[in-house]
Amino acid sequence: xxxxxxxxxxxxxxxxxxGLGTYAFSLCKEVKRRKAFxxxxxxxxxxxxxxxxxxxxxxxxxDQVDITEGSWRCKVLLEILDEKLTERPAFQAFDxxxxxxxxxxxxxxxxxxxxxDRAREDRERLTVEEEFREPVLKAAAAVVEFRRGWPENLH
Numbered sequence: 001x002x003x004x005x006x007x008x009x010x011x012x013x014x015x016x017x018x019g020l021g022t023y024a025f026s027l028c029k030e031v032k033r034r035k036a037f038x039x040x041x042x043x044x045x046x047x048x049x050x051x052x053x054x055x056x057x058x059x060x061x062x063d064q065v066d067i068t069e070g071s072w073r074c075k076v077l078l079e080i081l082d083e084k085l086t087e088r089p090a091f092q093a094f095d096x097x098x099x100x101x102x103x104x105x106x107x108x109x110x111x112x113x114x115x116x117d118r119a120r121e122d123r124e125r126l127t128v129e130e131e132f133r134e135p136v137l138k139a140a141a142a143v144v145e146f147r148r149g150w151p152e153n154l155h
Contacts, residue, residue, distance in 0.1 A: 071097035093135035
């Protein structure tokens with residue numbers, strides 16, 4: 001192998017290494033950009049959930065929404081933030097109302113029920129709402145406190 005050929009191969013190898021290094025650097029920048037974008041999206045989603053959670057809690061406190069519907073909505077929003085939040089004693093009322101009413105028909109399925117079955121389900125729902133009214137209202141107040149301390153009181 002001549003010196004000239006060795007120098008050409010060395011120059012070619014250095015060019016390939018420089019090209020791969022540039023490509024790796026651009027990939028690292030892209031990964032960081034995507035990670036930042038995902039984090040921004042996560043924070044925006046949490047902010048929206050917290051805002052909606054506070055609105056639903058306020059609606060519960062002011063009797064603008066049924067106990068059942070408000071509990072379901074709060075449960076879903078809390079689970080979006082963190083699946084374990086409904087296990088906290090302060091928020092368990094939402095989960096309990098959901099557990100006791102999830103078998104009831106809603107929307108079109110409810111309209112399809114005959115009047116006797118619909119009345120039976122309404123009585124069942126009202127019984128649960130009466131039983132859990134105070135715990136759900138306390139949980140709604142706890143939601144407002146939780147929102148004030150976000151994100152420190154998440155864990």
